[in-house]
Amino acid sequence: MKPIWRLSLEAERLGRGELVSPLAVEGPRDTQEIIKSFNRMNERITRTVDYQIGLLRSLAHDLKGPLAGIQRLVGSVGPDNARNQIEAHLTRVQNNINSIMSFSRAVMRDGDFEPIDLALLLDVVIEERCELGDLAQMADAEPVIVTCRVNAIQRCLFNLLENACKYGGAAHATVSKDGGEAVITVDDNGPGIPEDELEHVFQPFARLATDVPGSGLGLAIVKTIVADQGGSIRLLNRPKGGLRAELRLPLYRED
Template sequence: MRLTLGQQLMLLVIGLVLAVQVINVIVARIADVQLVTEGQTTRHITLAGQSFRGGLILPKDQRARYAQSLSNPAIHMEWGPQKPVLEGDVRRPDIEAEALSWYTRAGLPVSEVVVTERGYPTPPPRQGMVAERSPILGLGEPPRTLWVHEFDRKSVPEWVFKEKQAPPGNFMNLLRSQPRVEVHRVALRHDVTGDWLTVYQLRRLPPINSVYTKLIISSLASLLIAIVLLLISRRIMRPFWNLSHQAERLGRGELASQLAVEGPRDTQEIIKSFNRMNERVTQTVDYQIGLLRSLAHDLKGPLAAVQRLVGSVEPDTTKNQIETRLNRVQTNIDSIMSFSRAVMRDGNLEKVDLALLLDVVVEEHYGQGALVEMTDAEPVIVSCRVNAIQRCLSNLVENACKYGGEARACVSKDGDEAIVTISDKGPGIPEDELERVFQPFERLTQHVPGTGLGLTITKTIMVDHGGSVHLLNGPTGGLQAVLRLPLHAYD
């Protein structure tokens, strides 16, 4: 199916809008992830610094308990010796240097900072809340009951120390419905005791649902834009459709009506130019056809008078020569009249079975003693001027019988075209002469009677119907005439 220019423009706009929206969503997703990641890193470093400052206030034997009390399902803290770096941990020296500089400016006694990150497949399930009596706030106060997350503070969560194969941290991870989890560690070394406060944080990228929601909303917006553009394009393209329709009519030799000047200024200029061209072409063709008809009509009268005077000419030999030449002139005049009628496009477009029409032509020539046969074919319905197409078929069958001794005809369909093939067993035509024979009064042999207008008339009629005619030399000899005619003509 061939799309109109308006439909192509609409699809192009839809594709561009969707491409822009997809790029926008991807860029927004990347920016969102970067923003969230930077915010999490900043909060992680800040939490580690604040927890480190708070732990220094407590006695040394309570610091480990203090760190455990600040843990939750997403954060785990330890105070004591540093745990070794796992194989999957990736150190971030850039963040380490920045964090150490920040801690130094904040007055914290930190001599070294270690920052690592690694992937983890799934986070542990979130647990509930329970009451627990804790003495860590009992600095001169009685113990109080605290609400804490339910997990064993004395055991380290699995995601802290155990490595598992995780999805790669590539671009596609950003677009997964369940992005991979990452374990980040910030470890601060006390410059006096050498103990470490290690803060593990379990991070997950923001859910992708919001990204898909943006994409759906942008797609709906693109569809709405496409509908509006379709309505606008139909209004803009209407003059071009009318122009194409009338140009097709003019190309087939029909009378093309003057188009209404409408649309944008550039479109109006195109329509005005077409109207001027249509008027000039019509006037020129009408003048040429009228001139041919007048010339043929004016010659027939004097020619008839000469033919009447031939009877008084003696001797008989001279009389016969004059009659022969006069008959040739009469034949040429009749051919000119036929050519003018063909150019005038006699008759209206009608739907006809091309196979049946060819069968009529074949039977007519067979009845005149010609060797001609037709291959059985399914009905092929075309819109054409019946008299004109019948004249084309008759010319080609007659040429095949005249120059090739016999004619074989067949009809078929190829897509939206009807194809008529008429072949003979003659000597064929030189390759460089195949197009020249369509010129008016052009003949390759003088030994066979003819005017040289038959193929010219055939090509004129086929072009006027939006079709074509070609001559081909057969692979084993002979000549093939191939006619292609559209199945449906424009009304």
């Protein structure tokens, strides 16, 4: 049963988004075939994710050069109203490119999984948002340990808190445990989101509030990172008003 036990362990690691080396093909014939199938699946998934990330990075990089050239020529364009409109459009394109680059960096598997106290990590992000002038707070919490790529999850928390403050006026966060999962909730005081749009807002470049600056990639980054690390994210309208973002990650466990 040792090959089966090792296969189960590595499948769990793959599901959390960790890089998994090919398993040694051993054991009875049926077990060997299962291990071969797992190795092929692991290779395809890794290759696909690496390709998609590389494509995003290349796209953003290739667009920056021509855009910089256009921006240098704007000064020679007149009259002023036309130049101002061009500059506004270029700024929007530049912001989108920066967001794409941030997205590609955020989802890169360039960090090792390590245990971290989510309560402590959230407290750090809360302080950062407050230093930026946002109204953000968290309830007292006991240590909640998960294994994750710390920088990526910190980016998720930053995005969720930023959205709550930007669209809902303030953010109130909690950290708790639910069975084998860590649960972070971020509540705001905003108008919420129509029920039929709760999933749509996770799509890249999806935006509901066009009068607020943004690229529409914040929640897409969160969704991608959380799924890559074996977790889940959902949005719920609170009964008494406002929106709740609920992020779940597997609790740390000794392998």
